[in-house]
Amino acid sequence: MDMGERDPDASGGPGPSGGGLSTGEVARRLGVAPTTVRTWDRRYGLGPAAHTGGRHRRWTPEDLARLERMCALTATGLPPSEAARLALDPVGTGGSAPVTDRSAPDTRTAREAAVPGALPAARARGTRRRAGTGLGLGDVRQECKGVARAALRLDAAALETLLGEAIEQHGLVAAWTEVIMPTLQAVGRKWERSGERYVEVEHFLSWHVSGALRRHAPPVPADRPGALTVLACVPAEHHTLPLEALAAALAERGLPVRMFGGALPVESLVAAVRRTGPAAVGLWAQSRSTASRPLAEHIAQIEWGVRGARRKPVVLTLGPGWAGQTAPGLPRPAGLAEAVAAVASAATGEATPQPGT
Structure with missing residues (x-):
């Protein structure tokens, strides 16, 4: 609950009989804070059509559909x-008077105020165009x-709450694969199609x-001999977020990690591998222009350890x-779960199938 306020009809406690969703459940489905749902009810009359006894409010599918339209429209x-x-x-029947926020001044023109249900002219021309700005997430x-x-x-409070709930409920790997990545990819597609718009999103x-x-x-777990993983972006590569997800997932599995972030110079990468003696090295390349097979092969040949028992890292x-640039001995996991499994295999010395080899 944001700002320390307790939601009397949030999920988790016993709800009234009669079905329907609580305000907390509705807020999670919409991706907004419960206080936002209550504000829309209080200011604009977007509350549930029927109330049960006591302080509880239960939302029907029709109520939820109305709020989903509200979310879609405000997003435009x-x-x-x-x-x-x-x-x-x-x-668009115009049967209801315009809904106004009593806390805000009325900025309509005299003509707009005189026509009940009419959109301001400037907005009416752009409404249909702007209504098509959905991300097209598909079946997710x-x-x-x-x-x-x-x-x-750009709702920071709701976003932090939803991301945290997804990770806590599903675990880091599933939350990344089934919630976070589809959203990031959809935003990226939207940005590519809209000509530099939505970069801020x-x-x-x-x-x-x-x-x-x-x-x-x-x-981060304590180091264990031969179990460490080094993660870094190749030189000129700055996309660190997938490596951050892998680092978090490895920590969840109790596997120690050294994260070096974006665009690590070659000499620094070599020094990090020599100094830490990792069981595995993960090299991230977002684009083919930054991926370097010779670099990966060079890192894979670095030896560490005492004489007579020297080891080499598994380079992921x-x-x-890396598409089209993989080679025998350079595993290319297909996703986060496969990457975690490959690191665990390298750390324990147990063989596991490696996609992309």
Whole structure:
């Protein structure tokens, strides 16, 4: 609950009979804070059609659909009062008066105020165009849609809550694979299609994902001889978020990690491997222009340990940049779960199938 406020009808406690969703459950589905749902009810009349006894409110599918329209409209840039009017009157009959926020001044022109249910002219021309700014997530977990809505609205509080709940409920690997990655990919596609728009959404979402991974990962385990993993982006590569997910997932498995972040110079990477003697080295390349097979092969030949018992690290080529550049002895895991399994295999010395080899 944000700001220390207790939600009387949040999920987790016994709810009233009669079915329907609690305000807390509705908020999680929408990707907003419970206080936002209550504010929309109080200011714009977007509350449940029927109330049960006591303080509890139960939301029907029709109530939820109305709030989903509200979320979609505000995500396009419409002011909340205008979005609420359209959400309450989805077929455009104009049968209800415009919904106004009593805490905000009335900025309508005299003509607009005189025509009940009319959109301001400037907004009416752009409503249909802006309504098509959805991310096109497809068939994904419900939590993914909530995260996407929160990211589009630049709603930091809701985004942090939803990311944290996804990680706690599903674990780091499943949360990354089934909730976080689909949203990041959808935002990336939206950015590519819209000509540099939505860059702020991508940066905003990435920053909060990074923070959530750090907050919810266990403390870095103590080093164990021969069990350490070195993670780094190849030179000129700055996309660190997937490596942060891998580092968090390895910590969740109790495997020690050294994370070196983006664009690590070759000489620094070599020095890090020699100094730490890792069982595995993960090299991330987002683009084919940064992936270097000779570099990966060079790292794979570095030996460490005492004379007579020297070892070499298993080098994992991670990321789409390595497509078509893999070679025998350079495993290329297909996803986060496979990467964690490959590192665990290298750390324990147990053989495991390696996708992409």
